[in-house]
Amino acid sequence: MGLRTFLTDAWSWLNYKPIMSATHDGRPHRSLAPALHATWLPNEAVRRLAAYKLMAAYDNNQAGELTALTGNEAAAERREFGDASTFVDTALAHLLGKSQQIIVPGAEQATDDTPAPEAVAAAEVQQRLRAWAEAELLPLRMQAAERKAVLLGDGLYLLAWDPDKQRVRLKTYDPGFYFPVIEDDADPGDYPQRVHLAWEIPEDPKRGMKPRLRRITYELGPITPSTRSHEAADGQGMRQPVGDGVGGLVVERGDRYNPGFGKIERTYPWAPGRMSAITCYLTDAEWPLDDLRHGHTLDELPLDKARFRTRGDGEVLHRLDLRLDFIPIVHISNTVSDGEHFGQPTLAKVMQALDELAESDTDSARASATTGAPIIGLAGARPEVDRVTGRPKPLAVEPGTIFALADGGRMDVLDTSHQLAELRARVEQVRDRAAVNARLPAVSLGTVDPSDVPSGYALQLSLGPLDSLVDSMRLARAHKYALLLKMVQRIHQAGHAEGWAAGPPLSAQIVFGPHTPTDRTAILEEVVRGVTAGVLSLETGIRMLQDAGYPIEDARQEVERIRAGRQPEANAEPKRIASAPAEAEADDVSE
Template sequence: MGLRTFLTDAWSWLNYKPAMASTLDGRPHRALAPEVQASWLPDDAIRRLAAYKLLGAYDSNQAGELAALTGNEAAAERREFGDPSVLVDTALAHLLGKTQQILVPGAEHAGDEGAGPEAVAAAEMQQRLRDWAEAELLPLRMQAAERKAVLLGDAVYLLAWDPAKGRVTLRTYDPGFYFPVLDDDADPGDYPRRVHLAWEVPEDARRGIKARVRRITFELGPIASGLGHREAMRRYPWAPERPSPTTCYLSDAEWSVDDLRHGQTLDELPLDKADFRTRPDGQVLDRLDLMIDFIPVLHVSNTVADGEHFGQSMLAKVMQALDELAETDTDSARASATTGAPIIGLAGARAEVDRVTGRPKPLAVQPGTIFQLADGGRMDVLDTSSQLAELRARVEEIRDRAAVNARLPAVSLGTVDPSDVPSGYALQISLGPLDSMVDSMRLARAHKYALLLKMVQRLHQAGRAEGWPIGPTLPARLVFGPHMPTDRQAILDEVVKGVGAGVFSLETGIRMLQDAGYPIEDAREEVVRITARAASASPGPTERDRPSSAS
């Protein structure tokens, strides 16, 4: 009977789009070519890649262009003024905060009297990680990756040891290149044992290069011993007392699209047709043993996993509101055209005749134009200013509703006059939805960045990097700065009073100042400097207090 399919998944909020509705049967819309038309793509990746392309179109003000390709000819005149991009950038700024800092628990006690070797080791590891983050431009790469996570729902990092640089390198990949091999019964939060990074390289007719598919594969498997049935074991630097039978294999190859048969998906590409790439040192990247027992690919999702491996865009709940906003902006632009250049009806005017054609010339209205009207003549002007005012009010209404549903209050978007806020308490209440959104987004990322810093330590150990000790991996975490402006003077007064009265320690006060946005890079060093200055400023014993020679 041709019944429509009702599908609920991580991208069903886009089912109302013709381009996404066509993916319900596994066949992507032609407007989404070539990204999701390739035959080598896994079936379960089609809807995800289609959603990425739609979200990218909204971010670059091309949603109307994409809608026109799917059959909506009127969408070519659609006005798009960057509202989706503003929402994404605002959410990204609040997520990351003003600063990002690497902390290793226990490092703040390294300067204390009688500090143990654990505190000293934590402080040294914290400094190593911070030096690495500065060398690898971690904040800059986080900006690039996290913007994709907020917009598309996912981001991907790749870590690798670089012998030439003597450190671990960090790269970001488009999540559209990320294809994990997930077991049917696996928990969505589990780490996959096989991951592909793959994309299609387009044809270059000028250079005579045909279209090809590149696939980089990381796979966990048993260590090859070459001794038949015996299982090889390896002691890794981070667990020297616990032998492991597992290692990670790397393969990097290309296939000509012409060599792929229909139905051969990404995980089934024929190895006899593969052209494996070679490292600068001549090593062929065909199941290369990386000498590590983990996959150095990190997937970051924008939302907490709830039955899905992939995250959800922050635009998911407001996509239809953004469509309505664009349509209202389009109507407003049309109404403003008739308001600025109104339609005029003339009765009793004599039009000038074209001597060549003998037909009346069209009348044009411009400043200084004078029309001679006959007796009883009349000029009527179509006034659309009232409709324009209603449309502008409608635009503001939709924009406010989109901001509320996206949990980005108007004050966070900078559209509220500070004089309109009755009190600081009212401002704090209005920021409640934003606080909950930022807390949720940071919770989804907390363990991922802890895992990234864990991988950084272990890759340095595996590469025998100078200064990185052998032994268990120390826990480290990435702390985001405050996402909203704070009353720094009030917090400073609170710290001065609290530390002076002995209510809390100097270390706690320094951390409070860091959270408030004061430029304190290292809490431990700041405590040492403050203590040293206080000791040098304290007065010494007076002559009266000194013991006399007679005594």
């Protein structure tokens, strides 16, 4: 009967846009991204990349320009005033809070008189992680990755060991380069065993470079014998097994062959009591697009036509053993997984409201043009005649213009101010509706006059939807950042960095600061009463003050300062009490 297919997936909230299914086979329009029709691109990634391109257009006020490329010429006049970008930036600011701090549970107990070894170890790891975060500009990296996650639904971190700097390097990638190989029966929350980072490199005529495809692959697999870099006869870099001179192969230092299982095993620094037969391999190669045909998928590109890249230390990146039992990539999802590996952007459910808002702004701009320069009808006017053509000159209305009208002549002005007022009211109505559905109250967007808020309790109630939004977004990221900090510890151990002892990594987390204004005075009074009454420890009180926004950089150092300040008072207290009986005896003698 010609019915369209009803499609429901992680990006079905964009089905209402014809540009998302413009071709005969239901694929998105080519204007969303020319690379969408590349033969190497997985079919399951087409709609995801199209959604990314569309969301980026909304963020850059280019949605009308993108729509015009599909043949809708009227869309070129569309007015976009940055509402989508404002919503994204607001959600990002509340998500991250005023500060981000690395916390290792138990580190605050290292200031006790007789601290436990676990507390001392936690304090050392916390200090090292914070030093690493400062060196790697972690807050800036988080800003870049999290804005992608809020806008597109996904963000990406890549960790790599830098032997020159002797620390782990942290990079962020566009999620459009991220292509995990997910098995059909795999749980969406499971970590993939093979991940590709791939993108096309455009042609460079000046350097004589043809368009090519670059693919970086991380994959887990069995440990193989040792390999070394080798340059082939054609000058291409490759890796070949290392022989022992008698026809056998050599294993890496620290590895051993287990004849019972027929596998090579090794012990990793973070699991000293357990043998593992799994490692992570890195492959970084390029392919000319002319060498790729329709049968070549991203996961099965011909290696005989690849040009492998070389690392700074001379190692060819062709199944290079990283000596890790995990893939050093952390995928950030903006929403809690409910059966999908990828997340949804914050604007997913209000896209139609943003379109309606842009159309209302466009109509308002057109109405304001006729209000500021109204349409005037003249009857009985005598227009000036052009002496060259003999035709009447067009009339122009300017300040000080005088029209000579004949008897019975009149001037009529088209007043569109009423329609303009209605359109402006419509714009505010749609904006409020979009803010409500996006769970970004007007007070969080800064569009509410503080004097209009009757009380602090009413303000707190109005921020309820924002609290739930931030809680859900932080919940989706909590275990991902804990995993990232665990990887940082393990890679430092694998690189034999100074100070990073072998052993299981400690649990660490990134704590985001408060996202809404807090009553700091009330929290301070609560902490003072709780610590004085003995129902709260001093460490817990300091942590509460940190969460409230007090400028306390290190809870452990703050506890030490407080206790050091109390020590003189404690020493002076016995002297004052001891002098009391002597004063009483002096009073008795005088009597």
